[in-house]
Amino acid sequence: MRVVFGWGRLERIEEEVERLKGGKVVFIADRAVRKAVEELNLSFDYEIFSDVEPEPEIGIVDDIIEKFSFDTVVGVGGGSTLDVAKLTAVAAGEKAKAVELVGKKLPERKCKLLLCPTTAGTGSEVTKLAVFKIPKREVKYVFDDESLYADIAIIDPKLTLSCPPHVTASSGIDAFCHAIEAYTSLFSNPISDMFAEKAIAIIPKALREAYANGENVRARTDMSFASLLAGIAFNSAGTGLGHALGYAHNHIHNSPHGKSVGITMPYVLQYNAIADLEKHARIARALGESGSSLRETALRAGIGFAKLLKDLGMPHKLSDVGAGEDDIEKIVDRIFLSEKHVRRNPRVVRREEMYDVVRKSIHGILREEEY
Template sequence: MDSFSFECVRIVFGCGSLERLSDEVKMLKGRRVAVVTDRALRETGEKVCEILNRSGLNCELWSGVTAEPEIDVVKEFVSQFDFDTVVGVGGGSTLDVAKLAAVTGKDGDPERLVGRDVSGRKAKLILVPTTAGTGSEVTKLAVFKIPGREVKYVFDSPSLYADVAIVDPVLTVSAPPEVTASSGIDAICHAIEAYTSRYASPISDVLAEKAIKTGSNALREAFANGDNLKARTGMSYAALLAGIAFNNAGTGLGHALGYAHSHIHNLPHGASVGVTMPYVLQYNAISDLKKHARIARLLGSNVRHTRDAAFQAGLEFANLLRDLNMPLKLSDLGAGEEDVSDIVERIFLSEKHVSRNPRTVRKEDMFELVRKAVYGLLSAENN
């Protein structure tokens, strides 16, 4: 067995676990708490402040996070509050803002961290996800739009780890079906890409397999009935496991391609990665037939022959997209032949993702893959 390392933050998981927030802040010796969220979750943010205020903690709320945020959002937040603890409550964008704010500290300039080593953290950090998808609560990554850059910038540093992640599935119940679908697909893509990554380990494999199986079942159920707390809990669990897995093993071509075409349609991140994942799975299948056959079976395939099952993985993922009423090809999103070359070029801007992919990513192959994704040309025959 090859050597490997593995990292994970402290986790508090379960329905009702939000009520433990005050105890966690006090354990960290936090006194001045800034809760950050978005406008749609302001009421949830107010509830969080109530929990903290009941325990005698000083809490201020900021609900200015925007979807797919630019880095200026962090500067706007840290300029308004005097804090020693940041609590992020929301989806991946909000949690990423909280991470960078805790590193930057009051009146800091996050743009100065672009292209530099992100070391040290000025404030304590607690992350509370309200969607089951990004896994940001357990990763050392934060993703932002940076003016002048073609693709999103990924901050990657141990300083971005939370002191504790509080995962309360009850907070995901209010997510509408389309948010449930997109965030859930993001989680399953994280698990699949971590599982097939060149940097996968025995531990990340176990977590990824569980996330794929649990997530694909729970996601359909949560999409069909958002009040199904058992399904919501299963999806929160799957997203958590997937986050831990890809934090250690990384993601690959699926995310590079998702970023590469996102400027055309501006879909939520999970939907952007998901629409092209069936084609990525069929491209990667020959790199590891056993793992891709396993993915197909975890997604519901009963094909027994390993090679046949491996190529079935893309079709099974497409079935999941269909069940969630999500797009299956890029032409449905406005992309055409004229966009192929640009998308291919943008894939290679995500160098780390490309380097982790299990099959070597060759430019000439990408033209064929992207055309298949544009026109919906999934191979039904395993050839």
């Protein structure tokens, strides 16, 4: 995969499409960037589809394939839009409906695929993952297949300038969770750690600054860079309980993905801390927290994360988004539907302990004691 990073880099997309010998192009773009694509005055043959809803159902892929004919798919948008672009490029030319690909090895991609994120968060442009709502499935399905890698990823931080503060916050928190969960994953390795550590060091400062002032070019560039690094890290090491729990309670409030994963992350960090004190202490220090011992510092990672959520105007307990004691059983059940995430978590995810984690998440109970 070719990765291109730079301010204003989308304006040179013609060079990249030419490099791929792109043929007929369909842009799958967020509604908000349709105009920006039109204003590029592109000389190649293209059409634009810009009706991707947030958190899309898988059927949208079949609608696009039916409506357009194309050799190359260019995704320009947030994570959901890029995921639609990825699966569209793989499913095009196949007889099966996209939903019939669930649970199977994906066919080899025959269309060219180029991805340009407009948010700093999902890292989808560099991963082999695509997340979809599937009819009659309780939690979202994650396609995980090498066919989903793009040919070219163009990361242009300028595209994130128009992100409103709440989108900046939610997508930035998603990137932070990717970095943290990849870093602490049982499948982490020295290479994924290198990318994750750098992202963890950048995000607490850059995300606050980008949220406080969306015009801050340096903070926007730092966040796009950190999101890319986090994407590379979790593409190989995966995410864990943080994402499993985020998926498990989303049915209650239907929040954007990053907000959903972020709400319960402080409690996940405190649950996981004893499984790897050293790494959790490093996360805590990146968040500006420290304690009188390695253990105390590690446990403060959750507190530092909750403070970051507060600074970004985000909820930090499930009761803020309508969850109560009656929801505990169902949330705990649903955690175990994300089997791969549960398997990668550094601390064994025990059902009886999840009741406690979910209860603490609902009421906002974090350990602050030193003893």
